Structures are given as C-alpha cells and as structure tokens.
Amino acid sequence: MTETAILPIPLSGQLINLCAALMLLLGFAMLAQRRILTLINLFMLQGGALFASTVIAAHSTGQHHLYWSAAITLLLKVIGLPWILHRLIRRLSVKWDVETLLNIPTTMLIGIVLVVISFNVAQPISQLSGTIMRATIGIALACTLLSFLMMITRSKAVPQVIAFLAMENSLFFAATSATYGMPMVVELGIALDVLVGMVILGVFFFQIREQFDSLDIRQMEKIKEE
Amino acid sequence: MREWQEIHWILLLVLGWIGLGVTGLFAARWFTFVTRVLFPLGAANGLLLALLALTGMMTGPQEAILPFGLPDLPFHVRLDALSAFFLLILGAATAGVSIYASGYFRREQGASPGLHCLLYHVFLAGMAFVMLANDAYAFMVAWETMALASYFLVISEHRHAEIRRAGYLFLLIAHVGSVGILLSFGVMAGSTGDYTFDAMRAFDGGTFWATAAFLLALFGFGAKAGLLPLHAGLPGADVAAPSPVAALMSGVMVKTAIYGTLRISFDLLGTRLWWWGVLVIALGLITALFGVIFAAVQSDMKRLLAYSSIENIGLIYAGIGLTLVFHAFAMSNFAALALTATLYHCINHAFFKTLLFLCTGSVLHATGERNLGKLGGLIRHMPWVSWLALIGILGAAGLPPLNGFVSEWLLLQGFLFTPGLPHGYLNMLLPIAAATIALTAALAGYTMVKFFGVTFLGQPREERLSQARDVSRLKRIGLLWLASGCVLLGLLPNIVISLLEPVTSLLVSQGRQLNAGMENWWLLAPISEDRASYSPAIFFGGILLLIGAAYLCIKHAFPAATTRGPAWDCGFPMQDGRMQDTAEGFSQPIRRIFSPFFRRTCELPSPFDRQPHYRNIVEDPFWYWLYLPIARLVDLVSRFVAFLQHGRIAVYLMYSFITLLTLLVLTR
Numbered sequence: 001m002t003e004t005a006i007l008p009i010p011l012s013g014q015l016i017n018l019c020a021a022l023m024l025l026l027g028f029a030m031l032a033q034r035r036i037l038t039l040i041n042l043f044m045l046q047g048g049a050l051f052a053s054t055v056i057a058a059h060s061t062g063q064h065h066l067y068w069s070a071a072i073t074l075l076l077k078v079i080g081l082p083w084i085l086h087r088l089i090r091r092l093s094v095k096w097d098v099e100t101l102l103n104i105p106t107t108m109l110i111g112i113v114l115v116v117i118s119f120n121v122a123q124p125i126s127q128l129s130g131t132i133m134r135a136t137i138g139i140a141l142a143c144t145l146l147s148f149l150m151m152i153t154r155s156k157a158v159p160q161v162i163a164f165l166a167m168e169n170s171l172f173f174a175a176t177s178a179t180y181g182m183p184m185v186v187e188l189g190i191a192l193d194v195l196v197g198m199v200i201l202g203v204f205f206f207q208i209r210e211q212f213d214s215l216d217i218r219q220m221e222k223i224k225e226e
Numbered sequence: 227m228r229e230w231q232e233i234h235w236i237l238l239l240v241l242g243w244i245g246l247g248v249t250g251l252f253a254a255r256w257f258t259f260v261t262r263v264l265f266p267l268g269a270a271n272g273l274l275l276a277l278l279a280l281t282g283m284m285t286g287p288q289e290a291i292l293p294f295g296l297p298d299l300p301f302h303v304r305l306d307a308l309s310a311f312f313l314l315i316l317g318a319a320t321a322g323v324s325i326y327a328s329g330y331f332r333r334e335q336g337a338s339p340g341l342h343c344l345l346y347h348v349f350l351a352g353m354a355f356v357m358l359a360n361d362a363y364a365f366m367v368a369w370e371t372m373a374l375a376s377y378f379l380v381i382s383e384h385r386h387a388e389i390r391r392a393g394y395l396f397l398l399i400a401h402v403g404s405v406g407i408l409l410s411f412g413v414m415a416g417s418t419g420d421y422t423f424d425a426m427r428a429f430d431g432g433t434f435w436a437t438a439a440f441l442l443a444l445f446g447f448g449a450k451a452g453l454l455p456l457h458a459g460l461p462g463a464d465v466a467a468p469s470p471v472a473a474l475m476s477g478v479m480v481k482t483a484i485y486g487t488l489r490i491s492f493d494l495l496g497t498r499l500w501w502w503g504v505l506v507i508a509l510g511l512i513t514a515l516f517g518v519i520f521a522a523v524q525s526d527m528k529r530l531l532a533y534s535s536i537e538n539i540g541l542i543y544a545g546i547g548l549t550l551v552f553h554a555f556a557m558s559n560f561a562a563l564a565l566t567a568t569l570y571h572c573i574n575h576a577f578f579k580t581l582l583f584l585c586t587g588s589v590l591h592a593t594g595e596r597n598l599g600k601l602g603g604l605i606r607h608m609p610w611v612s613w614l615a616l617i618g619i620l621g622a623a624g625l626p627p628l629n630g631f632v633s634e635w636l637l638l639q640g641f642l643f644t645p646g647l648p649h650g651y652l653n654m655l656l657p658i659a660a661a662t663i664a665l666t667a668a669l670a671g672y673t674m675v676k677f678f679g680v681t682f683l684g685q686p687r688e689e690r691l692s693q694a695r696d697v698s699r700l701k702r703i704g705l706l707w708l709a710s711g712c713v714l715l716g717l718l719p720n721i722v723i724s725l726l727e728p729v730t731s732l733l734v735s736q737g738r739q740l741n742a743g744m745e746n747w748w749l750l751a752p753i754s755e756d757r758a759s760y761s762p763a764i765f766f767g768g769i770l771l772l773i774g775a776a777y778l779c780i781k782h783a784f785p786a787a788t789t790r791g792p793a794w795d796c797g798f799p800m801q802d803g804r805m806q807d808t809a810e811g812f813s814q815p816i817r818r819i820f821s822p823f824f825r826r827t828c829e830l831p832s833p834f835d836r837q838p839h840y841r842n843i844v845e846d847p848f849w850y851w852l853y854l855p856i857a858r859l860v861d862l863v864s865r866f867v868a869f870l871q872h873g874r875i876a877v878y879l880m881y882s883f884i885t886l887l888t889l890l891v892l893t894r
Contacts, residue, residue: 101876114887117887117890117891118890121890121891121893141890145883145886145887148879148883148886149883151879152876152879152880152883153876155876160875
C-alpha cells in the first residue's frame, strides 16, 4: 500500500482499492459480529464489494471474461447463497446470538496481527505481479486468514459455514488481483462446488441437529474415539 | 518361443494351484466337489511339482521373465538347484497334506470349504513363488501373499478371541520381519536401484554393508522361522490353525525362511565373514535348547509340536552357521558336509513334523481333545494313527533307523570336525555346541516319548475315548505317504546325499563331492570310512532280527494264547485311568532342572481341601522381558500421538491455520 500512495493512481485503481478496503472492513465486521442474521447480511455485502471490484477491473483492463466472473459472483454470492442461508436459519430457527470460543476483543487483536503478517508476506508477490490490482493481494490474503480465524473461533455450525464461504470469496479476490482471475472452467467449477457444498452442509445441519439436539459443534467432541 | 523347460512347467503348476483355489471359491457351496476333487487335484499338483523339481535339480539354472507385474518391472523367475530342492520339499509334503485335508474338512464347521480351498492353494502358490523369485520385487510380493494367506488360514475359526489374538501376533511379527527383509534387499541393491537378484550378485558394497544386509536378512527371516527371540508368534498360530494348515506352516512355511537365509548369505552376498557363522550358531543353538525345553513341558499336543518345530529350526540354523564358518575359512569339504546336514534336516523335518501334526489333527477330530491330560490308550481304538505317529515320533526323536537320526548325526559329525579350524577360540568353543546338540537331541527324545506314551499308550483317561474311531481312507493315504517318506529318507541316506550334491556344489564346494555315492549305498561315511560311519540298513536289519528273535522266544516259552487280566494293584484296590503318569508328572524333572528358563505359576491345593484343584502354568519369559516392554513403549508413543486428536473441530482447524501461517512466514 505504501508504494501506491506515492505513485499516481488512475481512478479505476483507486476504486478497486476502495472495494478492497471495504472487503477487509467487512471481514473484521464479520469477525466481530455475534448475530447470525447480520452475519449473513455482511457476507452479502462482501459479495457485493467483490462484484464491484471485479466489474471495475474488467472495465479498466478490457478483460472480458472477468465480466462473466462478476456475473457468477453476483448470482451466487450476492443473491443465491444469502437466500439459501436465510431460508436455512428460518427452517432451523437459529437466529440466536453466536457464542464465540474466544472473546471478541482478543479475536480482533489476533486479526490485526494477521493483517500485518499478510501484508508482509504479500509484498514480494505484489512486486512480481503486473496487474492493476496488485496492491490488493495483501488485503485478499488478510481476508482469507480472517475468515479462517472466524472458522476457528465459532462454536456453532452455521457461522462456520459462512466463514468458509467468506474464505472462498477472498480466495477469488486474491486470484483476480494476482492474475486477472483463474481460467473460466476453473471458476465455473469452483462456483458449482460452493453451491453443492452449501447444499450438502445444509443437509448436514439437519442431521447434526437431529443427533445432538443442537448445532453446537462442541457436542461432536463426544464422538471421538477413546 | 524356446522349448519348454522345467521352470515353465513348474510355473504352470503354480498357476494350477491358483486355478484350483479360484474354482473352489466359485463352487464354495458344493462341499463334495471341493473336498473330493479339488484337494486331491492339489495333491497331484504337488506330486508333479516334486518330480519336476527333482529333475530341475539336476539341470543347470533356468531363467524366465513373466509378463505381469508393474510396468517396466516384470517378475523375474529362476530355477536353480537350491530353489528346486526347496520346491521338492514343498511338493512332496503338500502331496500328503492335501490328500489328508480332503478328508479333514467337515460339513458345516468353521468357514466354508471353498474359502479354505482358495486360501490354502494361494498359500501353496505363494510359497512356491517365493522359491522361484529372481528379483526382490517378485520375492516380496510372493512373501506377503504367503504371509497374508497363512494369516487368514490361521484365523479361520475367528469366533474365538484367543485365535484372533494368536493370528494378530503371528501377522505382526511376520510383518516386522518382512520390513527387515525389505531393508536387506535395499542395502544389497545399493545405489544402483536395480532390484534383480543378478544385480545384487554383482554388487559389492564392502564388508560393512554386506554385514548390514546379512543381519537384516537374519532378523527378517528369523522372525518367520521362529528364531529366538522372535519365536512368540509361531506356537500360538500353530495351535490356532486347522491341523493341515498347522502342518504346512510348521513343516514347510518355515523352510521358506531357511531358503531365504541360504539364498542371501551364500548366493546374493559376495563376502562372508566367519563371525556371522558364530552368531548364527549361537542363536540357533539357544533356539534349539529353548524350543526343546518348552516342548518338554507342554501338555497341549499342538503346542508341544510347535515348540518342537522351534527346536528343529534352531538345529537347522546351527547347521547354516557351521556352514558359514567352514566356508569363511575355505574348508569347502566340511562346509559341504554341514550344508548337507542342514538341507537333509530341512526335508526330514518337513516330513515328520507334517506327519505328527496330521496325526494330532486325527486325534483331535476323533476325540475333540488335544490336551494330553485327557487322552491315553488310543492305540487300541486308532491303530493306524498310532502306528504311523510312532514312525513320525521316532523320526522326530532322532532315533535310528529313521530320518531324524541321519541329519542330526551328520550335523554332529560336522561339529566334531571344528577342531581343524585355524582359529584358537573357535576350535575350543565349538565342541560345546556339539554337546548342546547332543543335549537337544536327548531332550527331543524325552519329549517325543512323552507325546506318544501319554497319548497312545496306557489306559484311556476319559470315558468317551473308547468311542474314538480310526481315520478315513483318504486321510490314511496322506499319513502313509508322509510316513513312507520318513522311512525312506532314513534308510537311503546315500541316495539323498547324492541328490543334495548339486545344491552344495552350487553354494559352497564348487564340485567337490562328499564321500557318499551310489556304489556303497549301505554305508554312510561322510568324510572317510575310518572316521565315522553309519549304516541304516544294518541297523534296520538288526532291529528286525532282534524283534523277530524276541517274538519267537516268547512264542516258544509261552505257547498259550494271549489273555488280558488286571494288573497287580500293589495292594491298592482303587485304580482308574486317571492314576497313570500324566504329562505334567512326566515333565516334572525337566521343570525342576531347567526352572530358570520358565516363568511358572503353580497352585497347590491344601491337604484339607475337599475339592482340590491343581494349577500349573508355564509361560515364556521372553513375553515378559521383551514383548510386553516393547508393546508398552509402542502404546506410550501412540498415546502421545492420540494427544493431538482432541476431537474438537476448532483445534483441527487451528492445526491447519498454524501450518499455513508458518509456511507463509517461512516462504517470505
């Protein structure tokens, strides 16, 4: 980020940086959020930011396949998955507050450390990459790690799945910022995987609740081998 | 296509065994077909294999490359005198065991006969292929096939927890051993990466690596053969397995380990050091002594025979060691003598031990009992089994004129030539080994007297023993085949030794012969006639003459017909079968004399006890000194690994998170 401040940046670049900053902010917001409904809305917003940044990148670089990527993002991550998640929590009636394994301030502090680490790690990659979005690689990596952290610190199954989906979001973002996205086939495949994974996990939610009368994954410690 | 040699026919026969097994699997429900057709066919296959191997021993080495295996890694096979000799053992013993097995399996008992048929024949094919293999890859595949097939045969009565446990231990030790073998091959292949035996023959890695390869091979094959202290798996497995399988495992399968040891130490390795031989002699003798002492105190027929196998394996290893010592000092004549004794004992043991195991199986089937304390007097109800068992017993006890005597005598002769060795300590110490062999032979005789006397002689100890019936015709053929093998091997030693000549000249002596040929077939004098000689024919004739003379004398002195009457009761009127000398009582002196060898718990009842109960358990001290500490150590280490397994998803995620972070920071 330091070198982008010195060099003159075109408008599209500044917009992309704004989107990236928004994604990081939303990542922190999700990490700190206790309520599942808000969590889903934040996830939807993150999808929106991703969509916006992809469209801007496509427009400014003339990479037409990025429009398709953006379309998939819009359909799947801004509309599809949040809708499925909303339905799920209505059916499961789990709108309660989320219990975290670590308290929120500690989690946030760890998150800051992660951001520092990922910026450090991403610096050499950014210098190698020649894309317009190269400055955002650090942010993408930080978002990935934050989602991972969220997955670790949550004790209920639904937030974990949301964290998983958010991780997929930031991986996609990393891919677009480093190399203008993966080949179309791979992207389509991943999109389908995420959808199928969501469906399977939804089935699992019901199964888990039936077995343990709860969606708390701490219940599953009982089934380990002695 | 070249003309068909013995090796091709032998490969065809091995395939034939597999084919029989697969047929058995498809006809699993058709009991009569499997037992009356497939098993006898397997026996005929074994007989043919033995004949082909016999001709194969006379011709030079033959090689072939099989078209299957991994891509670029085909199976190499080779038939030379050594492998042909072991194939002869396999085929000849299998012919008897398979015929017996066709009468052994019963309807609706244990696993289905079709499954048995498959595993049994795959086991046989695996053993045959071990002896044919000419590269490490084919060898290990065959070796593992053999180990797994024998494991599944051992646990065929898997409903008993004890049998599952015995099978597990057997498999575990066999696998630890195969790691040793694999590493040994790895050392011999060196850095060339070529795993054919030809490349290993050419490779010379120096003394250190040769020693490493030899020790690893000794460990690996010793685990299979039951060399001390790796013997713990065998007795349990032999007890758990059905009798024909136990006979094959004890009589033939352990010979594959002997084959492997000989193959690696005399063929594949270029250098041999004399102290290897001393090590092998020491291990072999300790094993033999340990085995025979434990055999002497057992009261379970099968366990007794299993420990006796350990004893014989010990003797065979002592013979290998002696051959190594003589060979290292370039005394090829004596080396040939020691190797002849070793190989001779291999084939003898294959015959008499399978015969005895099958006799045990017959007793078990007829009475449902294999505890010596509940048998007795079976000679009146089962004359066939008893007399044939007597032949096996005489062979195993090492008594002339049967086969066991010849090989043990040759081995002893070999040890008596050690004063000629050009090494001070060796020629002082090795006569002690000769003394140990004599002691082992004597104790083996004691054990076998106990086995035969308690089981077949005297009065029945249980009421229901009088219902025991003799064996069926098929089983009788199998037993007769093996017993006649014992007799012939004992009576015609010179012919056998001249048959062994190609093997010894291949491995140690390069063409020099022992003084035993067809011309004086009745006198066996391995080195020279004025040193020591043995003539089984004269011995046999003398025994026959004496028995005939005694019979005639008795007939002459007491011409009346035989009558049965009560024995004199010493003025003590209450007598029944349970007051005879028991197996425990008979072996009591041994338990006393060799008490440091045992870990023994004994419960003597109080004299005022109304229902006295005597309990005497003799256990293997190695189990407590060696096996349990190792098991505890493994348990501890795996507990530490289990500490990582919390069963909490968050912790598992944490592992990958930390790994990811560490990798990211490191790549920076």
